[in-house]
Amino acid sequence: MQISMTVNGTEVTSEIEPRVLLVHYIREVLGLTGTHWGCDTSNCGTCVVLMDGQPVKSCTVLAAMAAGHDIRTVEGLATGGTLDPVQQGFMEEHGLQCGFCTPGMMLTARALLDKNPHPGDSEIRQAISGQICRCTGYATIVRSVQWAAAHPAGGAGEDTAAGDAVEGTDTALEDTAQDTEVKA
């Protein structure tokens, strides 16, 4: 069957089997592998994407059911070259270790902040309660979301804290680049 949907602002049309799950459509047909595929049983939440702005577990939605809808994946969080404040927050507050749960966590955080720009810690914990971080980094995930709430303009914010954050980020990126060189 033929399906069309909007993914990260771009209209896509594909010929698929009706049984293809949204997570596999996104990863294998569209090649957007930022959306992770984990438990397959709608327990772990790493496959969370936004469907019309709401977090959904894409392993339990058929691609056919998403046709006509607006899908946003982790690749759609940054605009231009600028990270979403949530992504920036995960860098600033070390919201990830292995990174497997991170795409789903960030999309749920984005949806939460769109609805509730100043959530309490318990509201953040409630929002991500259907998602599992097996590094058990929940405390830093909550802090990352709080960072994003406090910096709605992200690293481009005018306040001192945000300015410091940008410098920190640059360092982190340089470190990563050095690591890569060393490994190479």
Added chain:
Amino acid sequence: MQIPAPFDYVRATTVDNALELLARYGPESRVVAGGHSLLPMMKLRLSRPEWLIDINDLYELDFILRDGNKLRVGALTRHTTLLESEEVAALFPIVRDAEQVIADPVVRNRGTIGGSLCQADPAEDLSTVCDVLAAEAVIRGTGGERILPMAEFHRGPYETAVGPDELLCELRFPVRPRSGSAYEKVERRVGDWAVGAAGAAVFLAEDGTVEDAAVGLTALGLDHPVAEAAGVLRGKRPDEGLFAEAGRAAAAACNPVADQRGPVDYKRHLADELTRRVLRRACARAAAQMQEG
């Protein structure tokens, strides 16, 4: 990788269209709404429909509407919508209590009240909620509409009165004065099936005694309200002693099975303790509603 067996997919455009599709494709077709029970079953090949009829475009079934002394809730109303509705919380606080502990927030964005009731999982929370609130199920088929009380809607685990060519369209909840309700669940972790849960609805007389009450249990081996608990409560003045008596009645009436979520005696203890707690909260809410007038 878990992938469902092949099927054909069709998206219904209206309730009438969905009923035509159900009639055309017969018993080998299944309706999908949120899909968070059906799709996992299809992945495990526990369910192998030949046709999947997607009803997510039937916005006519997505509503919460006060109609005289009834609250009408469309079958496609999402859990998140029910959880966030102030009108529902004011009339039936048990719904918000239950919705807070149904699956997890992301699953609640997809799952629907109609899907939950039709899945009829013994650990499903809204069946108990609908039981104690004396809801009616509005079921439509090509031949017309029928309205069933919950006692006739339930047919045991994973079975309901909804025929293969019918669609559950709406739940109707009677609104009564001087009423209160509550729900509480024990689960091992967020999103797991209940170890056990209890729900209660209480209606007070003008003198503050219990005019009528209903207590229901989830995942504890009963698919109907605990008549013995209601019998204990009726005509009495609510107090701790009465709640304890009703709790003992619920524990005696339930029929739990031992599994990895706990042994029978623990689950009986839950029936007792959770019944007391929900009655305590439901009566306090009813009393508060009386004071507000």
